[in-house]
Amino acid sequence: MTFENPIKVLCIDDLPEMCGMLKSYLESDGIEVETATSVTKAKELLKQNFFEVIISDYQMPEKNGMEFLKELREENNQIIFVFCTARSCERLAIEALNNGADLFISKDGDLGERFKLLLVEIKKLVARQRQETQLKENLRKSEEKYRLIVEKLMILGSITRHDISNKLTIIIGFLDLMRGSDLSESSKKWLERMDAAAKEIRKQIKFAENYEKLGSMQPTWQIVAELIPSPESKQIALEKNCLGLRVYADPMLAKVFGNLMANTILHGVRTTEINVRHEVRDEGVIIVWEDNGVGIPDNEKEKIFERGFGKNTGLGLFLIREILAITGMTICETGVPGKGARFEIFVPREKYIIRGGD
Numbered sequence: 001m002t003f004e005n006p007i008k009v010l011c012i013d014d015l016p017e018m019c020g021m022l023k024s025y026l027e028s029d030g031i032e033v034e035t036a037t038s039v040t041k042a043k044e045l046l047k048q049n050f051f052e053v054i055i056s057d058y059q060m061p062e063k064n065g066m067e068f069l070k071e072l073r074e075e076n077n078q079i080i081f082v083f084c085t086a087r088s089c090e091r092l093a094i095e096a097l098n099n100g101a102d103l104f105i106s107k108d109g110d111l112g113e114r115f116k117l118l119l120v121e122i123k124k125l126v127a128r129q130r131q132e133t134q135l136k137e138n139l140r141k142s143e144e145k146y147r148l149i150v151e152k153l154m155i156l157g158s159i160t161r162h163d164i165s166n167k168l169t170i171i172i173g174f175l176d177l178m179r180g181s182d183l184s185e186s187s188k189k190w191l192e193r194m195d196a197a198a199k200e201i202r203k204q205i206k207f208a209e210n211y212e213k214l215g216s217m218q219p220t221w222q223i224v225a226e227l228i229p230s231p232e233s234k235q236i237a238l239e240k241n242c243l244g245l246r247v248y249a250d251p252m253l254a255k256v257f258g259n260l261m262a263n264t265i266l267h268g269v270r271t272t273e274i275n276v277r278h279e280v281r282d283e284g285v286i287i288v289w290e291d292n293g294v295g296i297p298d299n300e301k302e303k304i305f306e307r308g309f310g311k312n313t314g315l316g317l318f319l320i321r322e323i324l325a326i327t328g329m330t331i332c333e334t335g336v337p338g339k340g341a342r343f344e345i346f347v348p349r350e351k352y353i354i355r356g357g358d
Contacts, residue, residue, distance in 0.1 A: 007031045007126050008050060012042045012065070013057040013084075022055065022084070025115045031122075036217050051079060053124055055118070058085040058092065066096065080125050084118060140328040145251060157212055168205075172198050175268040210255065210319060217251045219327050221353070224287065227254045228276055229261050236265070242287065243275035248351045250326045259316040260289050268293025268341065278354075284351045287345040295337040302334065327351055 010030055013019045019035035026033050034049065037041040039062055042054070054072075056065040069081050082103040083096050102123050107114055160295040175195045183191065224245045231238055257276075264271055271293035279286045296304060302328070303309050307318040324331055328348050335342035 009033045009053045010051040011035045011055045014060040039068045053080040056083045110182045228257045239275045244354045256320045284349045289343040292340040
């Protein structure tokens with residue numbers, strides 16, 4: 001196994017002779033080695049130089065190798081750490097590995113064979129670590145490239161929507177002016193169709209703006225009861241039985257409940273009651289949105305979440321599912337046709353908490 005850049009090793013042993021032997025052996029294979037006879041000296045060398053591997057004895061003055069290992073790992077220093085010690089026992093080896101050591105080798109027996117084994121294992125560990133480092137760096141570069149592309153697309157989308165909205169405002173303005181003109185009945189019908197199409201385009205632009213924001217912001221803990229809007233109609237009674245429930249979700253979660261309210265008012269036809277509550281299950285919590293409207297036919301229960309399905313834009317419920325999916329939530333409709341709609345939002349166990357006082 002060959003390396004483009006030499007492996008850099010720090011050897012720690014309170015016996016200078018052992019450090020010298022190990023240094024000579026490793027350097028004969030092209031490995032660069034620095035030595036220290038105490039943890040204190042090793043720390044000084046770590047501050048001054050870059051090392052990929054630490055080979056440490058266990059029993060040393062001031063601080064032993066295990067204590068040094070624990071200290072490094074507590075500092076989140078993931079340097080390869082190898083014990084090479086005369087103290088060979090299974091208990092010590094298990095303790096070392098449990099505390100983050102990468103390898104434990106005993107000095108007992110033929111020292112030349114032990115050094116040969118040590119060399120082979122160090123090369124394997126370094127090769128794997130360098131590969132992982134390279135993969136992480138490639139991933140970081142890819143993420144940065146992706147971030148820049150997304151930023152450019154968002155800027156382009158924002159400018160495009162702004163320009164289209166301005167032109168659309170002019171079109172709608174002219175349509176309004178035309179209404180005051182002396183038009184034939186057929187012309188008035190065409191005018192209404194053009195006005196409806198223009199307003200539909202405006203809705204599509206708003207949807208594109210909302211969809212672009214999905215996942216762009218860090219999820220936050222949100223109080224569900226505060227996100228549920230009041231119905232515009234006084235003929236609809238809203239009952240909220242989800243006090244204390246907080247969920248970890250995209251900041252656009254409020255649009256989920258806003259769209260559910262709009263869906264109920266628009267499609268419920270005869271809705272007079274809306275009940276929102278939560279039901280705790282072993283695997284998580286279910287947020288139930290239930291009304292007493294006309295309900296949803298069995299053959300449409302899944303289709304309603306598809307983009308473009310429905311009598312209007314067909315985007316509201318599609319957007320709801322997309323927002324919830326960002327933090328692993330799901331939604332389905334389980335109501336009885338003719339008796340009302342029932343939407344169930346499933347929130348995984350780690351994504352909700354219930355606190356009193358909210």
